[in-house]
Amino acid sequence: xxxxxxxxxxxxxxxxxxxxxxxxxxxxxxxxxxxxxxxxxxxxxxxxxxxxxxxxxxxxxxxxxxxxxxxxxxxxxxxxxxxxxxxxxxxxxxxxxxxxxxxxxxxxxxxxxxxxxxxxxxxxxxxxxxxxxxxxxxxxxxxxxxxxxxxxxxxxxxxxxxxxxxxxxxxxxxxxxxxxxxxxxxxxxxxxxxxxxxxxxxxxxxxxxxxxxxxxxxxxxxxxxxxxxxxxxxxxxxxxxxxxxxxxxxxxxxxxxxxxxxxxxxxxxxxxxxxxxxxxxxxxxxxxxxxxxxxxxxxxxxxxxxxxxxxxxxxxxxxxxxxxxxxxxxxxxxxxxxxxxxxxxxxxxxxxxxxxxxxxxxxxxxxxxxxxxxxxxxxxxxxxxxxxxxxxxxxxxxxxxxxxxxxxxxxxxxxxxxxxxxxxxxxxxxxxxxxxxxxxxxxxxxxxxxxxxxxxxxxxxxxxxxxxxxxxxxxxxxxx
Amino acid sequence: xxxxxxxxxxxxxxxxxxxxxxxxxxxxxxxxxxxxxxxxxxxxxxxxxxxxxxxxxxxxxxxxxxxxxxxxxxxxxxxxxxxxxxxxxxxxxxxxxxxxxxxxxxxxxxxxxxxxxxxxxxxxxxxxxxxxxxxxxxxxxxxxxxxxxxxxxxxxxxxxxxxxxxxxxxxxxxxxxxxxxxxxxxxxxxxxxxxxxxxxxxxxxxxxxxxxxxxxxxxxxxxxxxxxxxxxxxxxxxxxxxxxxxxxxxxxxxxxxxxxxxxxxxxxxxxxxxxxxxxxxxxxxxxxxxxxxxxxxxxxxxxxxxxxxxxxxxxxxxxxxxxxxxxxxxxx
Numbered sequence: 107x108x109x110x111x112x113x114x115x116x117x118x119x120x121x122x123x124x125x126x127x128x129x130x131x132x133x134x135x136x137x138x139x140x141x142x143x144x145x146x147x148x149x150x151x152x153x154x155x156x157x158x159x160x161x162x163x164x165x166x167x168x169x170x171x172x173x174x175x176x177x178x179x180x181x182x183x184x185x186x187x188x189x190x191x192x193x194x195x196x197x198x199x200x201x202x203x204x205x206x207x208x209x210x211x212x213x214x215x216x217x218x219x220x221x222x223x224x225x226x227x228x229x230x231x232x233x234x235x236x237x238x239x240x241x242x243x244x245x246x247x248x249x250x251x252x253x254x255x256x257x258x259x260x261x262x263x264x265x266x267x268x269x270x271x272x273x274x275x276x277x278x279x280x281x282x283x284x285x286x287x288x289x290x291x292x293x294x295x296x297x298x299x300x301x302x303x304x305x306x307x308x309x310x311x312x313x314x315x316x317x318x319x320x321x322x323x324x325x326x327x328x329x330x331x332x333x334x335x336x337x338x339x340x341x342x343x344x345x346x347x348x349x350x351x352x353x354x355x356x357x358x359x360x361x362x363x364x365x366x367x368x369x370x371x372x373x374x375x376x377x378x379x380x381x382x383x384x385x386x387x388x389x390x391x392x393x394x395x396x397x398x399x400x401x402x403x404x405x406x407x408x409x410x411x412x413x414x415x416x417x418x419x420x421x422x423x424x425x426x427x428x429x430x431x432x433x434x435x436x437x438x439x440x441x442x443x444x445x446x447x448x449x450x451x452x453x454x455x456x457x458x459x460x461x462x463x464x465x466x467x468x469x470x471x472x473x474x475x476x477x478x479x480x481x482x483x484x485x486x487x488x489x490x491x492x493x494x495x496x497x498x499x500x501x502x503x504x505x506x507x508x509x510x511x512x513x514x515x516x517x518x519x520x521x522x523x524x525x526x527x528x529x530x531x532x533x534x535x536x537x538x539x540x541x542x543x544x545x546x547x548x549x550x551x552x553x554x555x556x557x558x559x560x561x562x563x564x565x566x567x568x569x570x571x572x573x574x575x576x577x578x579x580x581x582x583x584x585x586x
Numbered sequence: 587x588x589x590x591x592x593x594x595x596x597x598x599x600x601x602x603x604x605x606x607x608x609x610x611x612x613x614x615x616x617x618x619x620x621x622x623x624x625x626x627x628x629x630x631x632x633x634x635x636x637x638x639x640x641x642x643x644x645x646x647x648x649x650x651x652x653x654x655x656x657x658x659x660x661x662x663x664x665x666x667x668x669x670x671x672x673x674x675x676x677x678x679x680x681x682x683x684x685x686x687x688x689x690x691x692x693x694x695x696x697x698x699x700x701x702x703x704x705x706x707x708x709x710x711x712x713x714x715x716x717x718x719x720x721x722x723x724x725x726x727x728x729x730x731x732x733x734x735x736x737x738x739x740x741x742x743x744x745x746x747x748x749x750x751x752x753x754x755x756x757x758x759x760x761x762x763x764x765x766x767x768x769x770x771x772x773x774x775x776x777x778x779x780x781x782x783x784x785x786x787x788x789x790x791x792x793x794x795x796x797x798x799x800x801x802x803x804x805x806x807x808x809x810x811x812x813x814x815x816x817x818x819x820x821x822x823x824x825x826x827x828x829x830x831x832x833x834x835x836x837x838x839x840x841x842x843x844x845x846x847x848x849x850x851x852x853x854x855x856x857x858x859x860x861x862x863x864x865x866x867x868x869x870x871x872x873x874x875x876x877x878x879x880x881x882x883x884x885x886x887x888x889x890x891x892x893x894x895x896x897x898x899x900x901x902x903x904x905x906x907x908x909x910x911x912x913x914x915x916x917x918x
Contacts, residue, residue: 112640113681116633119604123680141678144601144667145719149712153862160851160864164712167605167755211611215635223637241637242619242629251617258612259839266846267837268612269605269755270853272864273846280811280847282908290840412719414675422676491908493812565640582603 107134110565113141115574117216117241119168120581122539124574125420128560133570136548136555138539140585143397143422147410147586150529155181155499155521158529162517163270165531166583168211170269171204171261172510173583176531180506180519182276187496193278194363195482196264196492199291200279201508202361202479203260204268206298208511209437209468210257210306212578214239214250214332217465220571221339225563231339238335246305246332253301259294260479263287278493288486295480302476306469307331314473318447320455323466333469346455346462349573351554352377353432355439355459356537358384358516360509361478368478369509373428374442376453381443389516391424391532392543398424405518405530406503422585425540425549426532434459434550435513435537436577438467446470461576468578500524510534512578533583551577592628593658593769596650596693597703599633600686601677601713601722602664605755606704607634612838613758625766627659640681647689650696659768660697660742662690662725665706665713666735669721676720690725690735699768700725700742701749703761705853708750708782710734715859724750726782730856746775750782754853757835760787781856783829791879792850793825795833797842802826804897805890806905811865815905817849819874822865826878828852 113123121142127135146165150158162177163170175197182189189197219241226232238246261268264279273280283291299311307314308331317323327337340346359371371384390403397419399411413419425432433439438459441449448470452463499521506517513534520527540549548556551574560567599607611634614621622629631638631646638646649655666687667676674685694700702708702725709729713722724734726748732738734748741747749768751760764784767773779788796802801816808815817823825833825843828850833842843850849865852858868875877886900912 111681113679114633114640114643115680116636116639116643119634120602121599121677121680123678139680141680142601142667143676143720144665144713144722145676146712148717148719149715149859152716157862157864161712161715164603164605164754167603167608170603170605215611219637242635247619248617251611251619252615255612255614255617256839262836262838262841264846265838266841266843266848269603269608271846272843272848272851275811278812281845282812284909294839412670412676414670414673491812493908495810571639 112565112570117219117575118579118581119166120584122579122581124570126555126560126565126570131559131561133555133558133560136552137420138541138549138551139421140423140539140581142581143412143585145410145412147529147531150526153526154524155184155526158519158526159272159275162531165586166580167269168208168580169204169510169512169583171201171265171271171274172508172515174271174274175201175508176506176515176517178274178276178506179508180504180517181496181499183504183506184499184502184519184521185276185496187277187494189276189278189494190491191364192486192490192492193494195486196279196283197274198361198363199479199482200260200264200274202475203257205511206472206475207254207257209472210250210254213465213469214246216578217575218246218336219244220568220575223568225566225568231342235335235339238332249301249305253298256294257298260291263291275493275496277496280493282492283486283488285488288483288488291483292480295476295483299476299480302473305332307333307473311473311477314470315477317470320448320451323448336465340462345572346452346460348558348569349461349554349576350456350458351434351460351550352458353434353550353553354428355442356384356428356433356435356514357440357443358507358509358514360440369440369444372443373433374439376442376459377457379454379457381445385429388429389426389532391426393424394544395419395421395541396424397422405516405532406520407528408530409528410530421541423536423540425543426537427543432540432547432550432553433537435534436464437471438464439513440509441467441471461572464576498524512580513537531586533580533586535577535579535581535584538577539579539581539584590626592626594630594656595622595627595659595661595765596630596657597632597661597663598686598690600662600664600690600707601667601720602706604634606663606761607632609755609758610761613762618762621762625769627765627769630655644682651692657693657697659699659701659765660693661701661703662707663703665710665722666690666725667713667720667722668735669719687735694725694736694740694742697742698744699746699749701751701764702726703751704756705752705754705858708752709856710859711754712859727856730781747778747782749773749778749784752783752854753830754858757787757832757837759835760784779829783854787831788829788854790829790831790834791826792828792830792832794831796825797833797845800901801905803893804901805894806897806901809906812847812908813906814908814910817844818867820867822849822863822867824852824876825850827876828855830854
């Protein structure tokens with residue numbers, strides 16, 4: 107048995123370190139560590155409730171607007187304000203733009219460059235993949251960065267800027283769009299669709315979202331486009347057998363409106379193939395292996411107090427548990443819970459999630475969201491209000507739940523005399539990259555790494571890189 | 587003429603949200619990587635986008651520290667977390683036993699230029715917000731006190747203090763134009779304001795060019811969010827006190843904070859994290875406490891009273907509506 111420490115683990119958002127115990131060329135045990143603590147929950151406490159809208163987004167530069175949405179959802183529940191349909195739609199359009207941009211950054215900038223590394227230089231497919239996806243210098247970056255920047259022009263219209271906006275409010279958004287602005291939104295989505303249909307999918311979006319079986323996906327893999335190139339690689343490298351994880355998949359549901367949510371909430375268990383409702387309680391956070399003092403496991407009652415010298419601790423992250431178990435969250439969970447037939451079928455093949463299913467779910471979601479956002483923009487009713495006025499909350503407790511690109515994000519907020527009494531944030535990667543809990547049950551990534559072959563490459567083994575990045579971790583959210 | 591060697595840029599993240607990197611990635615019609623190349627800058631390593639990972643990164647750092655690799659530009663994003671008890675342990679450099687507090691102090695003196703990207707790296711920023719759980723500060727400032735992690739006497743190899751590209755997050759242009767100006771040799775100490783910020787954006791107020799300008803002139807104010815009027819009197823806007831050419835640039839294709847209908851929270855300034863009630867203007871006896879920079883209070887009051895009395899009905903009505911309810915027209 108030998109021990110490898112892997113870090114700084116880059117092309118993820120934030121600071122990540124792995125400790126791997128290797129036995130006979132395979133990972134026997136993994137420990138995942140978040141190595142940065144900033145103390146946002148301590149900074150939020152004692153401030154006026156509405157100030158969460160300025161502070162919480164700044165937890166994360168990549169899912170800033172998702173943090174806004176969660177804070178606004180909690181304040182909305184506290185004040186009882188009902189945003190008008192335009193307010194919901196405009197917020198959802200901006201949220202979709204952020205989540206699409208994140209999926210795109212993940213695929214092109216974080217995940218694919220690992221296949222362009224010299225480790226694979228002997229493979230027949232290597233020269234083309236290297237030319238296209240090599241970090242920084244690959245040709246794809248020159249396509250995707252301008253397309254991403256153009257998509258984020260949505261933020262200029264709705265959020266003022268990105269990241270870190272105050273536009274998302276409990277009652278809607280802070281600006282009513284006019285006719286010219288609605289047309290500009292539609293033009294952005296047309297431009298972005300053109301990029302997707304030429305470069306990422308090389309097919310009409312309507313055709314992409316109609317892929318509903320693994321056989322249809324295999325068929326799609328024969329075509330041009332960057333997604334098809336990934337699908338072919340995944341087949342050769344058996345990415346469906348990598349990073350296998352048998353845990354409940356959880357989604358809080360996303361893009362809520364009066365007509366219902368685009369993606370529903372719930373828990374899908376790949377082991378049984380069954381979906382159940384999301385329990386309203388049953389979420390706890392454990393700190394047995396965290397650099398934090400013991401506190402209530404209930405996020406509604408917990409306080410966060412750092413303890414850098416805690417014996418046995420190895421991460422600044424807490425360990426969230428759903429009905430006593432770790433849970434995986436992210437696009438694969440969202441699509442499984444929603445009942446997407448392709449993703450359900452990919453999970454059924456091994457009764458588990460894996461690197462391939464995670465990446466496919468994420469890329470397919472880009473197509474679904476681009477179509478939905480286009481529709482929401484078209485349906486804006488410009489003669490109606492975009493914002494209902496909410497009083498400042500005086501006292502109470504609420505949970506704001508949304509889906510960030512990487513999965514389930516919740517803010518547990520208590521307010522007393524107008525001031526935040528307690529603020530607890532459980533972020534998607536807090537779930538996925540949690541440390542062990544008091545029962546010594548490892549977190550999802552820690553489980554998914556067990557059994558992965560590292561061979562002579564040791565810490566540099568690409569399999570490790572693929573498994574870790576398949577979750578699209580956001581470490582700055584994880585420990586906040 | 588001899589081709590110039592590209593400048594090596596190392597970008598590290600300390601107590602950061604990564605938002606400044608996300609902002610930089612929005613830059614340029616051909617993409618940020620192409621822009622850097624055009625400017626003659628080689629990305630030695632960046633945590634979000636570079637190929638090298640793990641031990642390879644530690645090797646790059648070792649090469650810089652041994653003098654084998656020249657460090658032309660050192661960019662740091664995020665606050666320096668000095669806690670707990672001065673150990674820096676709140677922010678360990680993954681894969682090593684070093685802290686960012688120690689690592690930044692080791693690398694900064696080796697660089698020709700040292701750039702703080704964002705308000706966190708410049709002054710401390712949000713992590714330094716009360717109760718300042720991690721003892722956060724900037725590279726050369728702790729709030730508006732000079733000093734910070736590197737000390738007041740620090741200067742980089744080319745004899746410049748830390749260059750503070752403040753903002754939360756900064757405009758992508760502020761970041762890139764600063765880097766370009768360093769690469770072209772156009773940035774000197776005269777181009778920095780007293781808090782180390784490049785004057786090309788810091789010599790302006792965020793208020794300059796605000797699309798709510800007419801409402802400001804007439805003190806026709808929005809009373810609730812989403813109304814079109816000036817945000818200064820009631821809704822907490824600090825744009826007349828905050829530096830930045832924010833309203834003279836397009837953010838994400840055409841937005842700005844005030845244009846989108848929410849207050850400027852002065853995110854380019856030291857100590858902006860101390861503010862409470864971002865969308866409420868603090869007042870004494872009905873008069874806003876924070877008046878425009880360098881404007882005598884008596885004059886402001888007199889002019890405000892005068893302009894309020896002269897406000898056209900159109901401006902008054904539109905100020906309290908979420909859309910234009912009365913168009914500009916000439917009285918017959």
